[in-house]
Amino acid sequence: MRKPIIAGNWKMNNTIEQTNDLIKEILEIELSGDVETVLCVPYTSIQAAIELTRETGIKIGAQNLHWEKKGAYTGEISSVMLKELGTEYVIIGHSERRQYFCETDETVNMKLKAALNDGLIPIVCVGETLGQREDGIHLTLVKDQIVKAFKDIGSKDAEKTVVAYEPIWAIGTGKTATSEQANEMCGLIRKTLESLYDKGTSSVIRVQYGGSVKPDNIKELMSMEHIDGALVGGASLKASDFGRLINYKTEEANV
Numbered sequence: 603m604r605k606p607i608i609a610g611n612w613k614m615n616n617t618i619e620q621t622n623d624l625i626k627e628i629l630e631i632e633l634s635g636d637v638e639t640v641l642c643v644p645y646t647s648i649q650a651a652i653e654l655t656r657e658t659g660i661k662i663g664a665q666n667l668h669w670e671k672k673g674a675y676t677g678e679i680s681s682v683m684l685k686e687l688g689t690e691y692v693i694i695g696h697s698e699r700r701q702y703f704c705e706t707d708e709t710v711n712m713k714l715k716a717a718l719n720d721g722l723i724p725i726v727c728v729g730e731t732l733g734q735r736e737d738g739i740h741l742t743l744v745k746d747q748i749v750k751a752f753k754d755i756g757s758k759d760a761e762k763t764v765v766a767y768e769p770i771w772a773i774g775t776g777k778t779a780t781s782e783q784a785n786e787m788c789g790l791i792r793k794t795l796e797s798l799y800d801k802g803t804s805s806v807i808r809v810q811y812g813g814s815v816k817p818d819n820i821k822e823l824m825s826m827e828h829i830d831g832a833l834v835g836g837a838s839l840k841a842s843d844f845g846r847l848i849n850y851k852t853e854e855a856n857v
């Protein structure tokens with residue numbers, strides 16, 4: 603049985619003061635314990651976020667890391683440094699990192715290995731552009747992203763990894779993939795993982811959907827067979843919306 607996982611990706615938002623305010627607001631809401639709740643905050647907010655969420659069930663993640671443990675990589679941060687702070691999760695290969703910071707399937711693979719070696723739980727992002735979907739190459743493309751991301755990663759490590767299917771055309775656009783489109787791709791991701799490992803391994807890896815997830819569409823998305831959670835940008839910046847996402851099981855939604 604896969605535990606649903608909902609992760610907020612704050613991106614480059616919130617100072618330490620704003621982090622304190624937002625997390626305090628979130629903590630005022632009674633959050634479902636049936637859902638693993640993660641907040642991926644800016645590096646500068648990690649320490650404050652960890653202190654505020656200690657023993658609350660909310661886990662803290664980073665949004666990126668470097669694949670080396672240390673060295674001459676100005677401006678970068680390593681898994682060792684993130685672990686030292688108490689960070690538990692890390693997003694890898696978000697489409698904004700691929701688009702603006704030249705990340706490739708190869709660097710995603712190196713980062714995934716670094717995170718797993720140092721005990722961080724990776725959330726690996728894959729997904730196609732609108733053009734790629736319109737050209738009909740989206741399924742092959744995402745399959746290829748998965749194969750390359752998991753290259754030379756053993757099944758025990760793969761099991762710890764979370765995959766986020768994020769169609770680039772749905773991120774921050776208000777345009778959500780239909781639950782059928784999202785489920786089709788999440789199912790393909792699981793099938794690809796099964797072909798790389800085996801059924802047992804693929805059946806424990808959690809696959810999230812991300813792309814304009816909101817309180818009024820989460821319930822339908824989460825009802826789909828292959829969707830085990832959500833990676834959420836915009837709606838994670840508002841406590842009431844984020845609370846409604848975590849509590850989706852009891853949410854009155856347009857289903």
Ligand code: PEP
Pocket residue numbers: 611768772773774775776812813814815833834835836837
């Ligand atoms: C994201 O940044 O991963 C994301 C899915 O953003 P949004 O929810 O705003 O579309």
